[in-house]
Amino acid sequence: SSGINAEYGGHPEWLDFPRTGNGESYHYARRQYNLADDDLLRYKFLAKFDAALLCTEKNNPWLNKGNGYIFLAHESDKVIVFERGGLCFALNFHWESYTGYRTQVKGPGKYRVVLDSDWKEFGGQGRVNKYTEYFSSTEKGNFYIQTYLPSRTALVFRLVE
Numbered sequence: 001s002s003g004i005n006a007e008y009g010g011h012p013e014w015l016d017f018p019r020t021g022n023g024e025s026y027h028y029a030r031r032q033y034n035l036a037d038d039d040l041l042r043y044k045f046l047a048k049f050d051a052a053l054l055c056t057e058k059n060n061p062w063l064n065k066g067n068g069y070i071f072l073a074h075e076s077d078k079v080i081v082f083e084r085g086g087l088c089f090a091l092n093f094h095w096e097s098y099t100g101y102r103t104q105v106k107g108p109g110k111y112r113v114v115l116d117s118d119w120k121e122f123g124g125q126g127r128v129n130k131y132t133e134y135f136s137s138t139e140k141g142n143f144y145i146q147t148y149l150p151s152r153t154a155l156v157f158r159l160v161e
Helices: 033-037 043-059
Strands: 069-074 079-084 087-092 098-105 110-116 137-139 142-149 153-159
Touching: 033 043, 043 110, 069 098, 079 098, 087 098, 087 142, 098 153, 142 153
Parallel strands: none
Antiparallel strands: 069 079, 079 087, 087 153, 098 142, 110 153, 137 142
8 A cells, every 4th residue: 555645634545556466456546536525635725736736837838838947956955946937936845944035036027926835725824925026136147036935835936027
């Protein structure tokens, strides 16, 4: 059996892929689409985040925009910041949150968060205000915004002006 996605409330049934030990059976190797409909589990939040991610792609296409550009991959902070299709992605994999984190962006202007994995509708804590505006500054020809990066979250910023 596997602990895949145990962080979303555990498995009401176990999952077992075909292998020698179970006679190569597919009986327990199936997707359970009903998990997102069970209010006792957290899969509903994952489904909402997935829908929001697809909506963000529809409104701000980035998947077909070629290669992105990695601004930062900081090993000890466990932060990755990259740009693709005009959006700036800031991912904090650390258990610590960062206040005033200098986040590089592609160009000058005003930025807003268009997607945050920590929003309450996704089961998060809502630690970043959806309506905050981030104004870029310039240093040595690069552009930066100061952001709050909560622990274990992903933020997507878009230039609005």
